[in-house]
Amino acid sequence: MKINNRIVNLQEYHFNKIETLKREVSAKGKDIIDLGIGDPDLSPPKEVNEALIEALSYEKYHNYPVSEGIFELKEQIAKYYKVNYNVELEKDEILILVGSKEGLSNIIPATCDISDHIILPEPSYPAYEACSRLWGVIPYKTPLIEERGYFPRLNTIPENIKKVAKLMIINYPNNPTGAILKEDFLWEVKKMCREYNIVLCNDGAYKEIVQNNKKKLSILMGGIENCIEFGSFSKAFSMTGYRIAYVAGDKNIIKALLKVKSNIDSGQFIPIQYAALKAIKDCEHYIEHINHIYYRRKILAENILKEKGLEYFKGQGTFYIWCKVPKGYTTDEFCNKLLVERGIVVTPGYVFGKLGFGHFRISLTKEEELISKALNSIDKISMN
Ligand SMILES: Cc1ncc(COP(=O)(O)O)c(C=O)c1O
Structure with a gap:
């Protein structure tokens, strides 16, 4: 069978692969x-599900949605940007x-031709x-390193790349490191992309998951020309x-993105759009609530990591902790040992690119008791 060569070279999605491994370990009786x-x-806010159910009674709720999304939701997102970022x-x-x-997939053909360059962290x-x-x-990969707080050094991107690149993606708050956007970097990256006519895209999937009292920043601040930002209801x-x-x-x-999207799919199911409308309109309290929970989990996890002598980056956003693999192990040895011997799943850093070797990511998406149980079982001494 003839299939696309680019598919042949594509890695299987890590989180699919890990499901198989988890089943194998679990079949051996390990929790x-x-x-x-x-x-x-x-759980999502209860009002969101109520809104979802109510929207099932709306006229034409089952029809093809318009590709661009319902007007009320767009209007509310505009209000959100005005209130939060002016x-x-x-x-x-x-x-x-x-x-x-x-x-994030469709923005690529919307801005780049085949063989064009994209700048990625x-x-x-x-x-x-x-x-x-x-x-x-x-x-073209621009390295994020701890010494720079996980921001790219823009002046190291070669001139010939800046001249030809059509799109640059950044991601703050950052997965996997937890770094949050800083104002000086925000102005610097906007300036560079404007100068070289590169579309600047911030993946803001974790925009709301930021520790208390941090000033909220968006790359749309100070002018939207050449810039776009993604936001998500997921996290x-x-x-x-x-x-x-x-x-x-x-x-x-x-407009270019809509052209790609409308040729590939239709909009999201209308009742789900109304559920999202309820969330962004009336559930700010929920964001405060979950940030408090994630903060507590983070402090708990960081204290255990410190006790175990494991190094980590003190990020202020997302619900991840970016840790260093202890000396004496390869990334795979350490992560596999955790899974097979202790039943703990963490994400090996190389899933996020070669610079992730020597690291692993912890996701704080479990209750405190389970986080504590999992991290306390990483006993550095007995693992050596
Ligand atoms: C950095 C980043 N961007 C985007 C996504 C995808 O989010 P969504 O659920 O909105 O597709 C994720 C999901 O984990 C993510 O970590």
């Missing part, structure tokens, strides 16, 4: 504590998506590179399975 995938254990957005500067993963969410390669676009409202997100910014980019 599993999964701190791997970033899928919240918390950014004014029009209706044609917002698009509703079937999850930001969908949008490393380590990063694996879909950026996978989708770039699928669409025939060549990634902010624990709605991963609903598949609903949005993108906002420069209307020319939004």
Whole structure:
């Protein structure tokens, strides 16, 4: 059979692979504590489900939704940007998506031709590179290193890459490191992308998961020209399975993205869009509530890691902790040992790119008791 060569070279999605391993370990009678995938254990706000059920009685709820999303939801997202970031957005500067993963893939053909260059961070969410390669676009990886607080050094991106790159993706709050956007970097990256006519895209899937009292920042601040930002209901409202997100910014980019999207799929199921409307309109209290929970989990986890002598980055966003693999182990040896001997799933750092070797990611998407049980069983001394 003849299939696309780009598929042949594509890695299997790590979180699918790990499910098989988990089943094997579990079949041997071991209890599993999964701190791997970033899928919240918390329930969405109850008002969201009530709104979902109510919307099932709306006229034409079952018909094809318009690709761009319902007007009321776009209007509410515009209000959210005004209140939180003082950014004014029009209706044609917002698009509703079937999850930001969908949008992150479609933005590539919307902005890049085959063989064009895209600037990506490393380590990063694996879909950026996978989708770039699928669409025939060549990634240039800009390293995120701890000494720089996990921000790229823009002046090390070669001139010939900046001249030809059409799209740059950044991701703050950052998966996997937990770093949050800083104002000086925000202005610097916007300036560079404007100067070289590169579309700047912030994947803001974790925009709301930030520790208390940190000033909220968006790359749409200070002008939306050349910029777009993704936002998602997945993490902010624990709605991963609903598949609903949005993108906002420069209307020319939004228009191109809509062209790709409307040729590939239709909009999200209308009642789910009304559920999301309820969340963003009336559930700010929920975000405060979950940030408090994640903060407590984080302090708990960090204290145990410290006790065990394990090094980690003190990020202020997301619900992840980016840790160093203890000396004497390869990343795989350590992560496999944790799974096979202790039943603990963490994500090996290389899933996020080569610079992730020597690291692993903990997702704080389990109750405190389970986090404590899992991390306390990482006994550095007996593992050596
Ligand atoms: C950085 C990042 N972007 C995007 C996504 C996908 O989010 P969504 O559920 O909106 O597709 C994830 C999911 O884990 C993520 O970690």
